[in-house]
Amino acid sequence: MITKKINKKNLAMSIFVGFFIIFFLTFYIWHQAESVSIGYKTKDLEEKIERLRGDIEQLETDKASLLSLDKVEQIAKQELRMVVPSEKQLIFEKSDEDLRQQN
Amino acid sequence: MKNSQRRRTKRRIIILVAFSIVWLGALVLRLVQLQVINAKQYRSRVLDQTQNIIDVNPKRGTIFDRNGTILARSMPSPSVYFRSSQGETISSQLDKIKKIAAICGLSEWELRNIQSQIEKKSPYIYINRRKIDPDKADLIMDLKLNGIFLENENKRFYPQGKLASHLIGKVDVDDSGQSGVELRYNSVLLGYKGKRLIHKDAKRRDYQHEIIEQPIPGKDLILTIDETIQYIAEKELAKAVTTRSADWGIVIVSHPGTGEILALANYPDFDLNHPPSKTEEWSKIKAIHDVFDPGSTFKIITASAALESGRVSFSDVFDCSKDLKRGGKTFRDHEEFETLAFPDVIIHSSNIGTIQIGEQVGEQNLYDMIRTYGYGKKTGVDLPAEAPGLLNPIKDWGPISVASISIGYEISVTAIQMLQAINVIANRGIATRPMIVKNIVLNREKNQKQPSEYRRVITEDIASQLIDVFQQVTEVGTGTAAHIEGYSTAGKTGTAQKFDHDIGTYSSSKHTALFVGFAPVEAPLFSMVVVIDNPQGQYYGGQVAAPVFREIGRQIFRYLRIPPQPVRPKTFITAENRRTQEQ
Numbered sequence: 001m002i003t004k005k006i007n008k009k010n011l012a013m014s015i016f017v018g019f020f021i022i023f024f025l026t027f028y029i030w031h032q033a034e035s036v037s038i039g040y041k042t043k044d045l046e047e048k049i050e051r052l053r054g055d056i057e058q059l060e061t062d063k064a065s066l067l068s069l070d071k072v073e074q075i076a077k078q079e080l081r082m083v084v085p086s087e088k089q090l091i092f093e094k095s096d097e098d099l100r101q102q103n
Numbered sequence: 104m105k106n107s108q109r110r111r112t113k114r115r116i117i118i119l120v121a122f123s124i125v126w127l128g129a130l131v132l133r134l135v136q137l138q139v140i141n142a143k144q145y146r147s148r149v150l151d152q153t154q155n156i157i158d159v160n161p162k163r164g165t166i167f168d169r170n171g172t173i174l175a176r177s178m179p180s181p182s183v184y185f186r187s188s189q190g191e192t193i194s195s196q197l198d199k200i201k202k203i204a205a206i207c208g209l210s211e212w213e214l215r216n217i218q219s220q221i222e223k224k225s226p227y228i229y230i231n232r233r234k235i236d237p238d239k240a241d242l243i244m245d246l247k248l249n250g251i252f253l254e255n256e257n258k259r260f261y262p263q264g265k266l267a268s269h270l271i272g273k274v275d276v277d278d279s280g281q282s283g284v285e286l287r288y289n290s291v292l293l294g295y296k297g298k299r300l301i302h303k304d305a306k307r308r309d310y311q312h313e314i315i316e317q318p319i320p321g322k323d324l325i326l327t328i329d330e331t332i333q334y335i336a337e338k339e340l341a342k343a344v345t346t347r348s349a350d351w352g353i354v355i356v357s358h359p360g361t362g363e364i365l366a367l368a369n370y371p372d373f374d375l376n377h378p379p380s381k382t383e384e385w386s387k388i389k390a391i392h393d394v395f396d397p398g399s400t401f402k403i404i405t406a407s408a409a410l411e412s413g414r415v416s417f418s419d420v421f422d423c424s425k426d427l428k429r430g431g432k433t434f435r436d437h438e439e440f441e442t443l444a445f446p447d448v449i450i451h452s453s454n455i456g457t458i459q460i461g462e463q464v465g466e467q468n469l470y471d472m473i474r475t476y477g478y479g480k481k482t483g484v485d486l487p488a489e490a491p492g493l494l495n496p497i498k499d500w501g502p503i504s505v506a507s508i509s510i511g512y513e514i515s516v517t518a519i520q521m522l523q524a525i526n527v528i529a530n531r532g533i534a535t536r537p538m539i540v541k542n543i544v545l546n547r548e549k550n551q552k553q554p555s556e557y558r559r560v561i562t563e564d565i566a567s568q569l570i571d572v573f574q575q576v577t578e579v580g581t582g583t584a585a586h587i588e589g590y591s592t593a594g595k596t597g598t599a600q601k602f603d604h605d606i607g608t609y610s611s612s613k614h615t616a617l618f619v620g621f622a623p624v625e626a627p628l629f630s631m632v633v634v635i636d637n638p639q640g641q642y643y644g645g646q647v648a649a650p651v652f653r654e655i656g657r658q659i660f661r662y663l664r665i666p667p668q669p670v671r672p673k674t675f676i677t678a679e680n681r682r683t684q685e686q
Contacts, residue, residue, distance in 0.1 A: 054179055057176065057178070058178060058179075060173065061173055061176050061178060061260060061262050062262075064172060064173040064262035064263070065262035065263075065264075068262060068263045068264060068266065069263075069266075069330065069331065069334040070264070070265070070266075070334070087588070087589075087657075087667075090661070092664065092665075092666035095664075
């Protein structure tokens with residue numbers, strides 16, 4: 001049987017190339033997996049942002065509803081027993097702008 | 104033996120090959136049938152089984168007032184729908200519906216309707232209460248029933264409830280505008296639909312949703328309305344209509360310089376979140392749709408025509424002591440007068456004096472001035488279904504038309520036209536187009552709307568003279584109830600008899616009380632129209648509509664933090680002139 005003597009240099013090169021290919025493929029697969037994973041996270045975060053935007057809009061609308069003038073007047077009159085001041089009870093304060101113009 | 108065995112083997116091979124060829128041939132033919140002949144049919148069946156493309160509704164734009172207060176906004180509100188699995192029995196499908204019926208609050212009729220849809224094998228059945236409360240949607244999904252799904256939709260919500268209900272208008276279940284601003288700006292608010300791809304498993308259950316075409320949300324609107332002024336106007340109008348037992352009322356408040364409408368109130372009103380079932384109760388904006396005789400408020404036009412044509416001057420006097428007979432009809436005043444100068448005719452709202460002025464002006468000049476003021480045509484306000492009013496062409500005028508039209512009869516106008524007319528006086532002769540939308544906004548970037556249109560109607564001098572006259576109306580004339588203490592006001596009262604269609608003439612018991620005015624006179628901040636229809640008891644515009652102007656105006660000044668000007672004596676009181684006065 002004839003056996004061919006393997007060149008040590010070639011063997012080292014082959015092992016290096018083999019390792020390099022394995023490393024490259026591993027890196028590629030890891031990169032792909034990581035990209036997909038980041039994609040999912042981004043999508044989740046985008047959905048979360050959308051939900052939070054929705055929550056903000058809901059809170060803004062609730063605030064607008066709670067501060068609607070008829071509700072405020074109702075609470076002021078019925079619960080806090082407040083009354084509308086007469087003209088003689090009103091004092092108009094000059095604004096900073098007015099005072100600046102006066103000086 | 105060996106040869107016979109070989110032949111047998113050969114025969115078997117031939118049979119096997121022949122069988123294989125036949126089998127393969129049949130297979131190929133079947134494949135051709137499936138892949139070529141019936142390809143379209145099977146492809147559509149496969150797609151139907153594995154995926155579905157549905158429309159994604161865009162989010163409707165929000166409506167704000169001029170200060171950014173939310174008047175209408177679409178909020179997430181899911182719709183529940185049902186899709187049966189393959190081979191599922193009707194009774195099993197109905198059981199699922201019955202399980203969620205209580206949460207959805209389905210009636211017997213609605214259940215029967217769903218049952219009939221199931222029997223018809225509808226692929227996609229909305230549970231009838233479209234757009235339910237998100238909490239209820241969570242309860243339904245907690246039941247984890249196969250075939251019950253939620254579709255993310257939006258429902259219009261009006262946080263201010265009744266505020267500006269007719270003006271804002273309502274939308275239908277598909278978020279499409281039905282009246283008011285919602286209808287007029289529907290295409291702007293609506294946005295564009297997107298598309299969603301739904302992947303399904305073998306049992307036709309959804310397992311993945313994918314947006315393949317993003318929906319484009321609608322643009323937001325910023326109205327010229329001021330929430331606080333609108334609230335004040337509605338409150339005072341409701342008070343006036345109920346205390347006077349009137350049929351209905353209108354108030355419009357605007358900024359004369361720009362034509363921006365600050366408040367537009369109709370009473371009776373309604374809650375936008377729970378609109379009434381009768382269409383006529385929510386669909387019409389009376390302020391721009393309903394027409395009525397303007398009565399004495401129309402003397403603004405007669406006075407303008409008189410001065411602008413030069414046929415009448417300020418110093419002219421008119422005998423107002425006797426009733427006027429024209430074409431068999433007798434015209435009277437609301438009180439007895441003697442001889443009145445031109446300004447006093449207007450200040451005291453004498454019909455007899457105004458008819459004489461109108462006759463001196465002549466029908467052509469009067470008609471031209473009416474048209475120049477914008478009567479008989481739409482003002483162009485950006486709201487739906489505006490009426491142009493009714494103004495007959497001169498050829499159709501009868502023998503008493505000049506007399507009638509001079510005092511505001513034989514002509515029908517809308518409240519918005521009256522507002523435009525008083526704005527001409529307030530702006531020293533310049534007309535502005537009334538407007539309701541200030542800006543259209545997309546992604547917080549404002550698209551400035553076209554600025555208001557301006558056109559001169561009467562000269563500045565004549566307008567200034569008329570302002571003095573209309574100021575006197577609120578100080579010593581028929582409109583003293585409109586005067587706001589500490590502020591200068593100008594305006595004109597009106598009381599119109601209503602036309603009774605049953606008897607074919609004007610009713611002596613049904614009236615429309617009117618007031619148009621503005622304040623402060625020097626630099627008008629607001630102009631206003633008040634219309635109270637068919638008040639009981641007192642019915643004169645000066646008694647019924649003018650106080651509404653005063654109350655709203657007083658509160659607007661307070662809201663705008665404009666203090667009253669103290670009334671100063673015209674001369675300084677010194678010891679000397681006091682002594683003179685005492686002597």
